[in-house]
Amino acid sequence: AQKITQTQPGMFVQEKEAVTLDCTYDTSDPSYGLFWYKQPSSGEMIFLIYQGSYDQQNATEGRYSLNFQKARKSANLVISASQLGDSAMYFCAMRPLQGGSEKLVFGKGTKLTVNP
């Protein structure tokens, strides 16, 4: 079974500063994918970044980067130069990449508030 743990219910950051949102995971799958999604108050799930378990380098997408530490089973999201529009819920998720299952398992989320 897969499990995602996000231990920070809420985080605060000043505008223009960087923030790290924590995510640890547990799985027995040999190959898996890790995802981060942003959910603003309107509710839609916005894909931010993806990391494959076999990827040698940490993923980056603009201001988003994923600090992937496989041995520690962590996949922290780093947001650089925070903007007011970054205030939202952030969910870490994972799924196996083999075996045919496409199920995504989500963590409980972290509410990020960016202060002006």
Added chain:
Amino acid sequence: GAVVSQHPSRVICKSGTSVKIECRSLDFQATTMFWYRQFPKQSLMLMATSNEGSKATYEQGVEKDKFLINHASLTLSTLTVTSAHPEDSSFYICSASNPLTTGTRGYNEQFFGPGTRLTVL
């Protein structure tokens, strides 16, 4: 590309009535669609996996007879909440899997709909 729509975006109904929510992939054919439920301030919980032309696979604890899922075409899946009760009030989100993204991503990318907020009075 890869847009998923849901209809309606909001619905309010009386207890005991049935509500149908549609999930459409607008510019791709989705072999698999997923239905999630999200209670306030909680995470997304997978309810069922829907494959075109076959019966949906429900997660443990989800009542099949209460949450009817129909995936009649490669672009449309519907979730019907039958005999809705106030405890069914929630945010329902669908996602659709695009098999054509396997080549670029290495996996079938899931695209989420905007969600449907159901309130049962």
